[in-house]
Amino acid sequence: MKRSKIFFLIAGAFFLFSCSKNQEKYHFIKGDDLGFFIFDDFIKEFNDQSKIVKYQFTGGGAQTGLFSLMDETVDVVFSLKELNNEDLALLKSKKINLEIIPIIRVPIIFISHKTLPIANVNQKQMKAIASGYTKYWWQMGTRKERNILAEFGEIEFASLDSRNGEYHFVRKWLNLNDFDLDSHYSKHNSEIQDYVSQNISSIGYLALPFYNKTEDTKIIFSDQSLESTGYLMINKNSFKQSGEKEKFIISFKNYLSSNSLNLLQKGIKVINETQSE
Incomplete structure (x- = not known):
C-alpha cells in the first residue's frame, strides 16, 4: 500500500512538472x-x-x-x-x-598574412582584388617591390558565403554585383582568419570581434565607412x-x-x- 502511495505521489509530481514545462x-x-x-x-x-x-x-x-x-x-x-x-x-x-x-554597429576589417610586405590597401585596391581584376600580388607593388611580391603568387580572396550579412555588406560597400569566381568561401568569421593565417597569399574580411591578434595575420585595411x-x-x-x-x-x-x-x-x-x- 505504501509503495502504491509513493508511486502515485511521484507520478503526480512528474505530471505537474510536465504540465509546467509544456506551458x-x-x-x-x-x-x-x-x-x-x-x-x-x-x-x-x-x-x-x-x-x-x-x-x-x-x-x-x-x-x-x-x-x-x-x-x-x-x-x-x-x-x-x-x-x-x-x-x-x-x-x-x-x-x-x-x-x-x-x-549595434560593428567594424568590418580586411586581414592578410602577417608576412605580406604590404602595410595597407585602399578601397579601390580591395575592389580590384575582390572582383578578380587584380589577380597577382606583384600588381600591387612598385617596380622595386614587384620581385618580392611575386613570391606571394596569385591572390586568394577569402569571403564569407552569401548566408552571412557581412557578405552582403562588403559587396555593397565595394559596389560589386558579386565577388571573383575563384574566391574562397567560408561559413563563419573564425574560418576566415584560420584560412588567411594558413595561406600567405590570401586576403579576407571579418567582423572585428572575431579577430584574434595571436594568429599569423594582420589588419591590412580598416575604415570608419566600413562599419556595418x-x-x-x-x-x-x-x-x-x-x-x-x-x-x-x-x-x-x-x-x-x-x-x-x-x-x-x-x-x-x-x-x-x-x-x-
Missing part, C-alpha cells in the same frame, strides 16, 4: 554569428527570470534567418544585411508584418500575447545599454535611441 513558450532568433556576442548572456538572464516565455538564438547567417522568417520557423532575425527590394517583396508576399530596429549596422527584424505576427514583443525589446535594449562598455571592448557599438533616429 513554456519559445521564441526563436536566428541570424549572423555576431549575435552570439550579444544574445547569449541576455537570453540566459531573460530565461532565468521568465517562467513561461523563453528565447533561443542560433546562428546560421542573416540570409538563412530571413528565409526562416518567411517560413515562420523563427520569430526574430539578427542581421548585418540591410533588406533589399527582393527581400521586402518576398516578405510582403508572405504577409510578414516586420518591425526593424537598428541595435546590426538589425533586429521582428515578425510581429509571432507575438500574440499583449505586451510580449514590447517586453522583449525593452529588456534587450536595457541589457545592451547596461553592457555597452563591455561590448565596446569587443568592438561592438550599441546604438542608443538618439543615434537610431
